[in-house]
Amino acid sequence: MDETHGLVMIHTGDGKGKSTAAFGLALRAYGAGLNVLILQFIKGGKISGELHALKALEKISAENKIEVRQCGLGFIDKKNFQAHVDAAQVALEIARAEILSERWDLIILDEIIYSVKFxxxxxxxxxxxxxxxxxxxxxxxxxxxxxxxxxxxxxLVTEMKLVKHPFQVGIRAQRGIEF
Amino acid sequence: MDETHGLVMIHTGDGKGKSTAAFGLALRAYGAGLNVLILQFIKGGKISGELHALKALEKISAENKIEVRQCGLGFIDKKNFQAHVDAAQVALEIARAEILSERWDLIILDEIIYSVKFxxxxxxxxxxxxxxxxxxxxxxxxxxxxxxxxxxxxxLVTEMKLVKHPFQVGIRAQRGIEF
Structure with missing residues (x-):
């Protein structure tokens, strides 16, 4: 009997750590030998710290792979709303093709739920x-x-809940930690 | 004015993702050029997927570093309780020395709160x-x-809250995903 049962997981909630935990999971899965694809639905353009580190990881293993693709246009503004709708459609098609490709063990659709929210x-x-x-x-x-x-x-659904945030006490967002 | 303000962060709660998000944060911080140390207070011995991947990252950069050290003895059993107490004391001393060393921008004390709980x-x-x-x-x-x-x-305190878990519907824990 094959014990692999594909899990559908959701990270939601108003707290920090939804995407960060997704990147942590990507790291674990990749380290355990799985093939991992991360599609970012909102983020685009800017290379964040985690992306930079994962891009370095892409080159390490000959046996399995990890790949990150930014499909978004970044911050959603009303002016370019249609362009964001179009980008989300394209991202959805990419996701569909990759899901059916059987090339991956874990696919992370990062921030896809924001696409619904917005x-x-x-x-x-x-x-x-x-x-x-x-x-x-x-x-x-x-x-x-x-x-x-x-x-x-x-x-598997986890809610990341904000208990306390430094913005509440007037501390500026810290590079490498919060973005 | 220096805008770096060291944040004290906590990941708590009964859900998944406390340590996973910590590893994701380590990835982001390292990718952004910070020096990152992870001390694991409970885990020991077994090399998990995320540890394996981070160990690969340790070798990548000449400019900044990421390091993971397992200070625990693994699963806490009553029989070897004193050995766990001793290991936690040693880990605490290591943490104190590293905190004062000024070699790091981010130190993660993974599962240290379990040391209190137990x-x-x-x-x-x-x-x-x-x-x-x-x-x-x-x-x-x-x-x-x-x-x-x-x-x-x-x-900054985030509570990872369990909303739904596959154990509840009888699905076995999945390698590379849940451990």
Whole structure:
């Protein structure tokens, strides 16, 4: 009996750590020999610290791979809203193709739930991705305010809850830590 | 004006992702050029996926460094309780020395809060570490049931809350994902 059962995971909530824990999971999975793809739905352009480090990891192993692709246009503004809608559509198509490709053991759709929250994508489209996935593929979705139809479809849901934040006491966001 | 303000951070709660997000933060910080030390207070012996990947990262950069040290003895059993108490004491001393060394920008004391929960360390000893740190050092503590005196001393506290877990529906823990 094959014990691999693809988990559908969600990181949601108003706290820090949704994407950070996703990157940590990518690190664990890659270190354990899995093939890992991270598609970033909102972020684009800027190379963050974690991306920089993961790009270095991409080159290490001959046996398995880790890959990060930025599909977003960054901060969502009303002026370029249609461009963000189009980018989300393209990202969705890429996600669908990669999910069906059987090249990956874990696919992380980072911030895809924000695409729903901000009206770029329908939650039903994301539910479709969950339904078409090969049964052994692990899928992780991140973003605030996960809609109920996605929660219902997930195996493992973690809410990152803000208990206390330094902005509340007037400390500036710290490079390398908070961004 | 120097804008670096060392943050004291805590990942707590009954959900997944406390240590995983810590490793993700380590990745981000290292990728952003910070020097990062991870001391594991409970884990020992077994090389997990994330440790394996971070060990590969240790070799990449000539400019900054990332280092992981396992100071624990693994799963805490009653039979070897005193050995665990001793190991926690040693880990505490290592943490104190490294905090004062000024070699690091971020020190992660992974699972140190479990040491309190399981009676290996007093919370006051951990509070002392927070108090003696150089003002620019970022410190991250992880573990379930963080005591109030540590929450009060922290700048940024995130609770990882379990919303739904596959064990609840009888799916076995998945290698590379959950361990």
């Amino acid at each position: 009206g770029l994508l329908d939650a039903e489209k994301i539910l479709e991705l969950i339904k078409i996935r090969p049964p052994q593929l692990h899928l992780l979705l991140t973003g605030r305010d996960a809609p109920k139809i996605l929660i219902d479809a997930a195996d | 009676g290996l360390l007093d919370a006051e000893k951990i509070l002392e570490l927070i108090k003696i740190r150089p003002p620019q050092l970022h410190l991250l503590l992880t573990g379930r049931d963080a005591p109030k005196i540590l929450i009060d001393a922290a700048d």
